[in-house]
Amino acid sequence: MPNxxxxxxxxxxxxxxISELAMAMNFTINMTGGSPDNEWGVDNGNxxxxxxxxxxxxxxxxxxxxxxxxxxxxxxxxxxxxxFYHDFLSVLIKKPDPSLTKWRTMIDPFRxxxxxxxxxxxxxxxxILFLLEKWNPFYQREPYLNRYAGTHIFQDAFWYxxxxxxxxxxxxxxxxxxxxxxxxxxxxxxxxxxxTYSGNLIAFLTVTKDTAPFETLDQLIDNGDYxxxxxxxxxxxxxxxxxxxxxxxxxxxxxxxxxxPDALSLDHEVHLAxxxxxxxxxxxxxxxxxxxxxxxxxxxxxxxxxxxxNYALALQNGSAYTxxxxxxxxxxxESGLLQIWQRQWWKQKKFCRGPLQTEAKPIDLVDVQSxxxxxxxxxxxxxxxxxxxRCMLRFCKCxxxxxxxxxxxxxPKELQNGHAHKPVENGIHNGIQNGHVRSEIYSSVRKxxxxxxxxxxxxxxxxxxxxxxxGNGVIDSVFDYDTEYxxxxx
Numbered sequence: 001m002p003n004x005x006x007x008x009x010x011x012x013x014x015x016x017x018i019s020e021l022a023m024a025m026n027f028t029i030n031m032t033g034g035s036p037d038n039e040w041g042v043d044n045g046n047x048x049x050x051x052x053x054x055x056x057x058x059x060x061x062x063x064x065x066x067x068x069x070x071x072x073x074x075x076x077x078x079x080x081x082x083x084f085y086h087d088f089l090s091v092l093i094k095k096p097d098p099s100l101t102k103w104r105t106m107i108d109p110f111r112x113x114x115x116x117x118x119x120x121x122x123x124x125x126x127x128i129l130f131l132l133e134k135w136n137p138f139y140q141r142e143p144y145l146n147r148y149a150g151t152h153i154f155q156d157a158f159w160y161x162x163x164x165x166x167x168x169x170x171x172x173x174x175x176x177x178x179x180x181x182x183x184x185x186x187x188x189x190x191x192x193x194x195x196t197y198s199g200n201l202i203a204f205l206t207v208t209k210d211t212a213p214f215e216t217l218d219q220l221i222d223n224g225d226y227x228x229x230x231x232x233x234x235x236x237x238x239x240x241x242x243x244x245x246x247x248x249x250x251x252x253x254x255x256x257x258x259x260x261p262d263a264l265s266l267d268h269e270v271h272l273a274x275x276x277x278x279x280x281x282x283x284x285x286x287x288x289x290x291x292x293x294x295x296x297x298x299x300x301x302x303x304x305x306x307x308x309x310n311y312a313l314a315l316q317n318g319s320a321y322t323x324x325x326x327x328x329x330x331x332x333x334e335s336g337l338l339q340i341w342q343r344q345w346w347k348q349k350k351f352c353r354g355p356l357q358t359e360a361k362p363i364d365l366v367d368v369q370s371x372x373x374x375x376x377x378x379x380x381x382x383x384x385x386x387x388x389x390r391c392m393l394r395f396c397k398c399x400x401x402x403x404x405x406x407x408x409x410x411x412p413k414e415l416q417n418g419h420a421h422k423p424v425e426n427g428i429h430n431g432i433q434n435g436h437v438r439s440e441i442y443s444s445v446r447k448x449x450x451x452x453x454x455x456x457x458x459x460x461x462x463x464x465x466x467x468x469x470x471g472n473g474v475i476d477s478v479f480d481y482d483t484e485y486x487x488x489x490x
Contacts (some may be wrong), residue, residue, distance in 0.1 A: 010031060012345060013085075013341055013342070013345045014065050014066055014067065015065070015261070016266045016337075016341045017065070017084055017313075017329075017332070017338075017341070018063075018065040018313075020332060020337065021325065021328055021329075021332075024328055025324070025325075025328060027400055032061060034342075035052050035054065035055055037050055037051060037052070037233070037266075038051075038233070038266045038267075039051030039052075039232070039233025039234070039266060040052055040053070040066075040068065040231075040234040040235065041053025041054055041068075041074070041233070041234075042233055042234070042235075042237060042238050042277070043238065048242070049074075050233060051233055052066070052068070052314075053068075053074060053077065053078060053314070056078045056314060056315070056316050056317070057077045057078065057317070059316055062315065062316060062319075063314065063315050064313065064314040064315075064327075065313055065383055067085065067285065067288075067311040068080070068235075068311060068312060068313075068314050069234075069235035069236075069309050069311065070083060070309075070310045070311070070312050071235055071238075071239075073238070074235075074314075076317075076433040077317055078314050078315065078316065078317050079314065079315045079316065079318065079322040080312040080313070080314055080315075081098040081312050081313040081314075081315070081322065081325045081326045081329050082312065082325075082326040082327075082329040082330050082333070083310040083311060083312045083329075084311060084312060084313070084329055084332075084333070084338060085287065085310070085311040085338070086308070086309075086310055086311075087285045087286050087287045087309050087310075087311065088285075088286045088305035088306060088307065088308055088309065089236065089283060089284065089285060089286065089305070089306040089307045089309060090283075090284070090285075090286040090289055090301055090302055090304065090305060091217055091220060091228070091281045091282065091283050091301075091302040091304070091306070092272075092275055092281065092289040092292070092293070092299060092300070092301055092302075093212070093220075093226070093274050093275060093280070093281045093302065094276060094277075094278045094279075094280070094298055094299055094300065095212070095284075095297070095298055095299065095300045096211075096212075096213055096278075099366050102366050102369060102370070103369055103370055103373065104370060105201075105204055105205065105328075105367060105368070105369075105370045106201075106371065106374060107370075108204050108205055109196075109199075109200030109201045110197065110200070118165075118193065121189070122156075122158075122161060122162060122165060125155050125161050125182070125186050126158040126161045126162075127154070127157075128182060129151055129157045129160075129161060129174070129179060130151065130152065130153070130154045130158075130183050132174075132176070132178045132179050133150065133151040133152040133157065133174055133179050134152045134175065134195075136152075136178055136179065138175070138176040138177075138178075139152065139175075139176070140350075145444075146331060149172060150172045150174075151173075151174050155256050156170070156172050156454065158173075160172060160173075161186060161263060164183070164186055164187055164190045165186075165190045165194070166190075166192065166194070167190060167191065167194050170228065181199070189277045192426055204369070205363060205367055205401050207365075212300055212302070213225075213226075214302070215302060215303055215304060216284070216302065216304045216307055217247055217251060217281075217304060218247050218250075220281050220302075221247070221250050221251060221254055223278055224481060225260050226279050226280065226281055227254075227260060227263070227264065227279065227280055227281070228251065228254065228255065228263070228281035228282070228283060229255060229260065229262065229263035229264060229271055229274070229280070229281075229282060229283070230249060230255070230263075230264065230271075230281065230282070230284065231264075231265070231266070231271065231284060232264035232265055232266045232270060233266050236284065237264060237311075239307065240252040240255075240283075251283070262274060268288075271284070271340045272292065273290060275299065276296075276298070276299075281302075286301070286305065286307060287346065288365050289301055290346065291345070291346055294346075303350065310330075313325060313329070324424075328426075341486045347432055352401040392445055403423075407429070473486050
């Protein structure tokens, strides 16, 4: 390359442009490196600028060859040539680990709106079936009277409808035409839902689908789990700091609230390292970020194009070479060299590590972990149901025992020798003696064919059964409250 000298071995898109300009315009290149403060250039607030723009303002360099964004504030202290690149701001994040969401594989085939509608339909259909069976005149005749189980009981109706949704059905099938019509439509609905769910579940288990947690900068800010940053000392910092756009204001406020010193780091690699750690979004030019995505398959570039930006070469303010450089840049643009260099440095084909041929993916334990969680949920609900049933049974037994004591043990009408006695009625004498309930049964005992007949008597007591047959045919017994009847030989 004639008439050019290099003090540093630089290469890249901008170096291709400046080398072409040097060859076409016959000037020598003397590279001085970057600015002492490693900044692109921001307004210091007192009329001076930092970074490369400050070097131009102080006339320390003649030209800046780099991706400098063209903005009105900078044009007050420097001149821009014809833009050589058009780009947008975007956000780079790391793809979330798909294993973190595998616990919900069982519910992922349907969106939450579909699951909610299915749950409401199940409860509503169970109630309708219960009412159709409960008040149907079809069952007001034999042999359907006094049915102890069936869909006329809500519990049985619900479990039948739930079993039908799992394409299994239930034990109790309605006999009325209204109930069977309802069941038929529910079965059609259940078959469609089951087939759709099964097909999607297979796809979720066999195909790994990387889904971004958000698609826009506004969603990133509202996510709550992510922090974000941008390149300090650049136009991006100035744009977000002074912008009147609500989203940009929220983003800048979030950067200040995080108090992260690296959120405005001057080093591009620091931001990329934070992105690789995870839960961090890096706001920068889309072209540079896309180049990194092409070489790292764990990174994801949000599809939103936030703000348009133009890159151009910069010269000293009022330079006589500004128009000459602009015309030459237009000639390079029209020749198609810019597009050729872009394809050279931004390769569009993405290649990720992995097998070149399609292989069958084995199902890992992490893929089906939700099934085991489902078993745990079922055991927990079953334990709760067991506790509730035992409590209800104990409550019912207490009520039954209290009712029997009230019916059998009555207030004594006579007191004799400190004991309560009730007159004999129908050959039965009930009283309280020595703290026990005493039942006396007077009956005649007749033996038939050498056997003693049995009589069924009601027992109510709080002790143990101690039968005592005396010569008068009286049986004195102390019984358990929980025993209802006993057959006793007389």
